[in-house]
Amino acid sequence: MNAKVEPIPQDMHTVTPHLICEGAADAIEFYKKAFNATELMRLPGPNNRVMHAGIKIGDSVIMLADDFPEYGGLGPKALKGSPVTLHLYVVDTDAAFKQAVDAGASVRMPPADMFWGDRYAQVTDPFGHHWSIATHIKDLTPEEMMEAMKQQVPPSDCQ
Numbered sequence: 712m713n714a715k716v717e718p719i720p721q722d723m724h725t726v727t728p729h730l731i732c733e734g735a736a737d738a739i740e741f742y743k744k745a746f747n748a749t750e751l752m753r754l755p756g757p758n759n760r761v762m763h764a765g766i767k768i769g770d771s772v773i774m775l776a777d778d779f780p781e782y783g784g785l786g787p788k789a790l791k792g793s794p795v796t797l798h799l800y801v802v803d804t805d806a807a808f809k810q811a812v813d814a815g816a817s818v819r820m821p822p823a824d825m826f827w828g829d830r831y832a833q834v835t836d837p838f839g840h841h842w843s844i845a846t847h848i849k850d851l852t853p854e855e856m857m858e859a860m861k862q863q864v865p866p867s868d869c870q
Contacts, residue, residue, distance in 0.1 A: 722772065728797055729774040731786040732838040735761035738775060741837060742766055745814035746799065746807070748773075768799065787839025796833065796841040804830040804846040811836075811844065824848065826859035 719725065732738040739761075742748035748766040756762030760777035767773075778786045787793035801807040804822050812818060816834035819841065825831045828849040834842050851859065 724771060727772055727774060729776075730838075730840055731778050731784050732775055732840070733778050733786050733788050734838065735764060735775050735777040738836070738838045739764060739766060741814055742768065742773075745811040745816055745836065746842075747810075769801075773797075790839075793839055793841055796843050798843045798845065800845055800847065802846060804832055804844050807844045808832040808834065811842065816842070826863040827851065827856050 730738070736753075739748070739750055739753070743750070743766075746768045748768045751765035751767055751772065753764040754762045756777065756779075760779070762776060764775050765772055766775065776784065778784050778789060780789065799807070808822050811834045815837050817837075819833035819835055820831070822830055822832040822844075828847060828851045829845040830848050831843060831845045834844065836842060
């Protein structure tokens with residue numbers, strides 16, 4: 712085997728989210744329903760847990776695994792929340808939002824046109840991970856965004 716191994720595997724991006732979920736197998740099924748994910752691979756672990764899996768949403772790979780508290784691997788439920796939001800660009804925010812909610816996501820923010828030029832919404836999946844869903848609808852300069860923000864956000868929140 713003299714073939715050169717690429718340092719970044721084909722079809723991978725430089726940064727790849729790696730989610731820990733209580734119930735990774737269920738999470739994979741949810742992501743298929745909510746975000747049209749395709750399962751790339753799954754490595755079984757002890758006690759019917761998923762040691763490692765890969766899914767693809769659009770052109771992006773997401774790695775995931777079950778929580779393994781005995782090794783310090785805790786998901787958002789064990790941590791009582793997550794400070795991280797995964798941002799998902801789609802063709803139709805409203806349709807993608809409805810699909811995610813119909814699949815079992817909870818609403819954090821319904822779709823709305825935002826001052827930065829996106830139609831934007833947020834959901835939390837049943838495993839505690841936050842997702843923003845957006846469709847870019849208008850190109851704006853930074854100055855135009857600042858002016859639009861002043862119109863949309865109350866002045867006390869703009870400082």
